[in-house]
Amino acid sequence: MPELPEVETMCRGIAGAVGGRIVGLTRPRSRLRPIEILPSWPALTRRLVGRGIERVGRLGKRVVLHFDSGDALVIEPRMTGLVLACDPPNRSHLRLVIDLAGARSPQVLFWDQRGLGVVRLLTAEQLAARVDRSLGPDALTATAVQLRRQFASTRVPIKVALLDQRRLAGVGNLYASEILFHARVHPALPCGEVSEQQWSAIASAMRRVLAAAVKHEGSTLADGTYRVGREATGGYQRFHRVYQRKDEPCFRCQMPIVRIVQAQRSTFFCPACQAIG
DNA sequence: CATATGTCCTGAGAGC
DNA sequence: TGCTCTCAGGACATAT
Numbered sequence: 001m002p003e004l005p006e007v008e009t010m011c012r013g014i015a016g017a018v019g020g021r022i023v024g025l026t027r028p029r030s031r032l033r034p035i036e037i038l039p040s041w042p043a044l045t046r047r048l049v050g051r052g053i054e055r056v057g058r059l060g061k062r063v064v065l066h067f068d069s070g071d072a073l074v075i076e077p078r079m080t081g082l083v084l085a086c087d088p089p090n091r092s093h094l095r096l097v098i099d100l101a102g103a104r105s106p107q108v109l110f111w112d113q114r115g116l117g118v119v120r121l122l123t124a125e126q127l128a129a130r131v132d133r134s135l136g137p138d139a140l141t142a143t144a145v146q147l148r149r150q151f152a153s154t155r156v157p158i159k160v161a162l163l164d165q166r167r168l169a170g171v172g173n174l175y176a177s178e179i180l181f182h183a184r185v186h187p188a189l190p191c192g193e194v195s196e197q198q199w200s201a202i203a204s205a206m207r208r209v210l211a212a213a214v215k216h217e218g219s220t221l222a223d224g225t226y227r228v229g230r231e232a233t234g235g236y237q238r239f240h241r242v243y244q245r246k247d248e249p250c251f252r253c254q255m256p257i258v259r260i261v262q263a264q265r266s267t268f269f270c271p272a273c274q275a276i277g
Numbered sequence: 278c279a280t281a282t283g284t285c286c287t288g289a290g291a292g293c
Numbered sequence: 294t295g296c297t298c299t300c301a302g303g304a305c306a307t308a309t
Contacts, residue, residue: 032286032287033287080287113288114286114288115285116287154280156279264283
């Protein structure tokens with residue numbers, strides 16, 4: 001499931017698209033239900049074909065292509081989506097092909113096994129409004145002061161709150177557990193009861209974990225869905241301390257890692273290293 | 278307003 | 294072997 005490090009890796013992987021002009025836009029045929037394209041497929045082709053890509057950016061867990069028209073194409077990978085310059089895992093789950101002229105990369109591809117992904121074309125104004133309304137500060141650089149401002153007023157458990165993109169952009173289920181392990185904070189601790197020292201620990205663990213995961217090009221889980229190309233996988237799964245390690249010994253204290261369910265999502269933590277209080 | 282739950286989707290794996 | 298069932302969790306809609 002692509003979170004900030006995986007999406008950042010995708011953005012770097014399509015950096016060669018910058019400077020290119022769109023000469024073709026296609027949706028490969030498939031037996032699968034089509035992904036959501038907003039505002040519509042005809043609007044997308046009408047507004048994009050002939051336009052130049054000025055910049056590739058990341059907004060939380062989304063890839064954004066900025067065009068010379070001012071429009072922005074926002075690609076949301078959600079659970080299984082991949083944005084690639086080449087080599088999708090297969091053809092049957094290829095959802096969108098953008099053909100380019102004049103760029104180092106001749107294509108940008110959107111591949112999505114489960115099809116929960118969304119592709120959305122926005123004007124610059126619409127994009128700015130969405131960022132304002134529904135996106136918190138970026139998790140790669142957020143400070144302790146920002147975290148306290150965003151979270152301290154709620155009673156929601158810290159791990160559940162970290163997933164709320166309106167409060168903080170980029171953290172998903174995997175990295176939320178990893179960050180709290182490094183910060184030594186219990187995942188069920190209500191935000192309102194998190195101390196100053198704990199906010200600092202969370203902020204520094206968050207920046208450290210996410211930067212390391214970016215450096216290793218994200219995490220490829222047992223299902224193998226996330227990859228950098230057809231073959232290349234991420235490398236950060238080798239550094240996971242708690243995620244999907246239920247009953248295995250904690251690397252710090254040897255106590256078995258525990259799995260609980262919060263807001264219908266798995267949470268993993270060490271009951272000794274992350275004791276309440 | 279805050280918080281909780283339901284929904285979408287495909288493929289893998291378990292169990293019989 | 295082949296069926297049915299469960300599970301994974303992004304973002305958002307809807308309910309309380």
